[in-house]
Each structure stands twice: as structure tokens, then as C-alpha cells.
């Protein structure tokens with residue numbers, strides 16, 4: 401069941417709300433940027449995400465094909481979400497589930513995790529090794 405969560409970066413300059421069903425699944429990817437940030441995400445479509453505060457606090461990092469905007473707080477450095485566009489999803493947000501302030505530890509612990517082999521551009525399948533992600 402979708403729930404409305406409030407999320408933020410560490411310092412609180414960036415605050416957002418989103419509708420997500422954690423039981424529908426989350427994902428972790430082994431691509432160069434996700435692995436260094438240990439980014440654990442859930443996807444929200446654009447109409448299920450609202451930036452509440454902190455537009456000016458966000459810095460936008462892109463690399464490679466520039467397809468995904470990796471947004472981070474220029475004050476505390478946390479990446480509460482990224483955003484992008486895919487044909488199947490339209491505009492979407494990749495929310496850092498550990499930045500959801502009102503997600504209970506049990507909800508996070510029980511959320512299914514799908515692993516993506518982004519390092520080899522095979523997001524549809526898991527990498528051979530997932531234990532470090």
C-alpha cells in the first residue's frame with residue numbers, strides 16, 4: 401500500500417514528500433555512482449514526489465550520458481534523491497529510502513531489494529556479487 405513519507409537530507413535544508421509502497425520493492429545498483437554512495441532507492445513517479453523545501457540547496461551532478469540528475473545537498477552532502485526520465489516510467493524520482501524520516505526500521509528491513517548490474521549496463525539483471533551493495 402502506498403504511503404506518504406516525509407524525507408530530508410541530513411541538515412534539513414532539503415525536504416520532500418513522496419508516495420511510495422516500500423513493499424513493492426526497492427533496488428540497489430552496482431554502477432560507479434550508486435556503489436560509492438551505497439544508494440538504496442525506491443522509484444516514485446513524478447506526480448508522487450514533491451520537493452517541499454531546498455531547491456536552492458540542491459546541487460545537480462550528472463555524468464556519462466547525463467541521463468540521471470544526482471541531486472545532493474550542497475551543505476551536508478547527502479543525496480536524498482535523483483531524478484531522470486525513462487520511456488517506461490516517464491519522469492521519475494529515485495528516492496534514497498534511508499532519507500525517509502518516517503519510515504520505520506521494520507518497513508525498511510522488510511522491503512524487498514532488487515539488485516541491478518548497472519556497472520555492465522544490465523539493469524534488468526543482478527550482478528554476480530551483491531553482498532557488498
Ligand SMILES: [Zn+2]
Pocket residue numbers: 409410411412413414473474475476477478
Ligand atoms: Zn543538507
